[in-house]
Amino acid sequence: MDFSGTERRHSVASSIYNYLYRSTSFCSRQSLARELGLSMPTVYQNLSKLMELGLVCESGEQLSTGGRKVSGLSIVPQVRTAVGISVTEHYLRFVASDLLLNELAYRQLSINAGVIFSGSGKLLSESLERFLDDSGIDRERLLGVGIAIPAVMSPDVRHITAAPTLHLRDTSLEGLAGQIPYPTYIENDATCGGYAEWFERSGVGDMAYLSLENGVGGAILFDGRPYLGNNRRSAEFGHMCVEPGGLTCTCGKQGCLESYCSPRRIQNTFGVTPEDFFSTIERHGPGYQEYSALWENMLRHLAIGINNIRMALDCDVVIGGRLREFLPPYLPRLKEYVSGIDPFGSGADYLQLSALRRHAVPLGVALHFVVDFINQI
Ligand SMILES: [Zn+2]
Structure with missing residues (x-):
């Protein structure tokens, strides 16, 4: 952002913007001055700059305690857009988001993921342009395009080390984007899901996110920052062994959490969808x-699996992914089982279901650009 004033003015504008961004209640110039410890002239000066840039606007009026009308203020979420794309074995999912992670447009396309990774990237870019055209997204406002893939990637994110659900191994990512x-x-899909969930929970606390998709994975967020590990393989919860010598996993080993707790197991055992299974x-x-x-x-x-995560990290464990939507009736029983093997007997209050039900993965990868933009203000 081009704030031509001093560094002091830059940081004040930034704290005003961030305060308004996080605020869920009515904010006026007076409440900003009070909450941020600023003088009224400083508030006026910085707000006019933010308004000139189209980042903040007036929003409604309320009566003050003295009976006078005061104007409310809010950020303008639609001033910029970010797009997230989630690549899975059979689908491409596009989502366009504003600065508050409100979904502006969504599209799902049937694909064969092999084609996306083996080609020159043309199919992906053409599908993206069609999505932008059909959704009326203004390219001038587009911050960037995030791509989430169910893969363990090299530390420099230049190639896929392993992506069992896409049937890929040692595949270059150079052409993809x-x-x-x-x-x-480009980011791992479960990391994106966890990031979106952390944002939805107002960015409070540390969290382990367990994603129950066909590929079971997750994310570890400490104070909002994903912990990636030495090889970007942190939170590969799906490949924790929960049954030595047990069912064979897509990774080739036996007894992994993924081989026991993915929706694919339901499909492979009975040939039905999770919807039919639970109904x-x-x-x-x-x-x-x-x-x-x-x-x-x-x-x-x-x-x-949940108890292992809790024993290692001692933080909230949040379940997301495809199976999450079916879990509410079974959560008390699941907590009972977890408590039964927890030596600290906590009652498993730390175990929660994700708040963000729809499109967490593409929204989470779009969030990368939103956070970058806000940090630059
Ligand atoms: Zn495995």
Whole structure:
């Protein structure tokens, strides 16, 4: 941002903007001065700069305690846009977001992921341009395009080390975003989901995010910063062994959490979707006893995985991903199982379900550009 004034004015404008960005209640010039310890002339001066840049606007009026009308202030979320793309085995998902992570547009395309990674990146860039056109996204306001992939990547993010659900290994990422004419950023999908969840929870506290997709993964966030590990392989919760010598996993090893607790296990065992699986259990439909037995086994192994995460990190554990939406009726039982193997007997209050239900992964990778933009103000 081009603030031509002094460094002091820059940082005051930044703290005013950040205060308004995080605020959920009515804010006026008077409350800003009071909360941030600023003089009224300083508030006026910096607000007019933020308004000139189109970043802040007046929003409604309220009566002050003295009975006078005071104007409210808020940030303008639509002044910039970010796009997130989630790549999975069978789908490309596009989402356009404003600065408050409100979803402006969404599209899902059926693809074969192999084509996306083997080509020159043309298919991805053409699909993106069509999405921008059809959604009426102003390219002048576009901060960048994030791409989330279910893969362990090299520390320099130039190639995929392993992506079992995409059936890829040692694959270059050089061409993937090469034809996209906007700033791009590539990140692991579960890290993005965790980042979006942390943002949705108002950025408070430390958190381990466990994503129950066909690929089970996660993210560790300490004070809002993802902990990536020495090889960008942190939070690979799906490949913790929860049953030595157990079911074979997509990684080739046996007994991984992913082989026990992914939606793929339901599909592979009974050939039904999670929707059909859970509705059959709930209404005691044909085969419900076999379904219930599998679900019980999944919950028991999930409890072991959750307890391992808690023992290692001692922070909140938040469950997201495809299976999250089916978990509410089973959360008390899951907590009971986790408590049963927790030597500290906590009652598992630290275990929560994700707040962000839809499109967490593409929103999370778009968030990278939103946070960058806000930090620059
Ligand atoms: Zn594994």
